[in-house]
Amino acid sequence: MTQKIKVSELPEFDMAEHLTSDEDIAQYLALVIDENDPALLAAALGDIARARGMTQIAQASGLTREALYKALRPGAQPRFDTVQRVCTALGVRLTAVLA
Template sequence: MKSACRASVSHHDAVVRELREDPELAFEYLKATLEEEDEVALRLGLRRLVQAYGAAEVAGKAGLRRENLYRALSPGGNPTLKTLTSILRALGLRLSVERIQSDAQAGC
């Protein structure tokens, strides 16, 4: 017999829900994935944000077909810079560059 209520929620679903409910958390979450300098983590982070904000809506704002959006953010995906910036823009974000502060500069 199936229970009417699920006793627990998957980690992925809980993260997506929290990202949907808190835009500042979503921003910090994606920023943290970028700091890991790991393509897989970045695609997973973006995929979770896309799910939180609705894939159809994000794809439309990014000028992509939903299938292409999913393909670009799949584990084997390799989005172009244009695709990446389009997705970020659709999420209200953009890439930026900042100087890495070395230990010698930190003391100045």
Template structure:
């Protein structure tokens, strides 16, 4: 019997469009966990190319990787700049 080979699942590989990114981030935001939100932003940034997001947002790639990790804690200005660079915006809805 042959063993099946699986590759690691990476959400960034499945985010192809701005709508994909918006739906993914909306689902993560619904849970409200700050660490998961930062990590999800990092996944979306990787899906679009971290270097391009860094250039567009005016931040270094290293700063983005560190800030948009599960241990990161992005400031609101950073969050808004990264979302803008991704072609997204933050909105609020009643819970």
């Protein structure tokens, strides 16, 4: 007999736990950028910042931890300068290529 599992009993998935290398981060960010969704990009940068250490990224970007959490929460639409500061702090660069 198959045992039923309740959705509420499943562990919560946290992408930050799976971003263990620079290559993982670059691939994840590239996939998210291909989706062309600014809110998803903000959330992905939040995942990456949490994987690297939110306090460290906040300090390196010149933002407070609270402001960083707010700007990079799912559904957020941060200003481009915030995205740029976070990318610089993370050591990643957004580039343009012909589609």
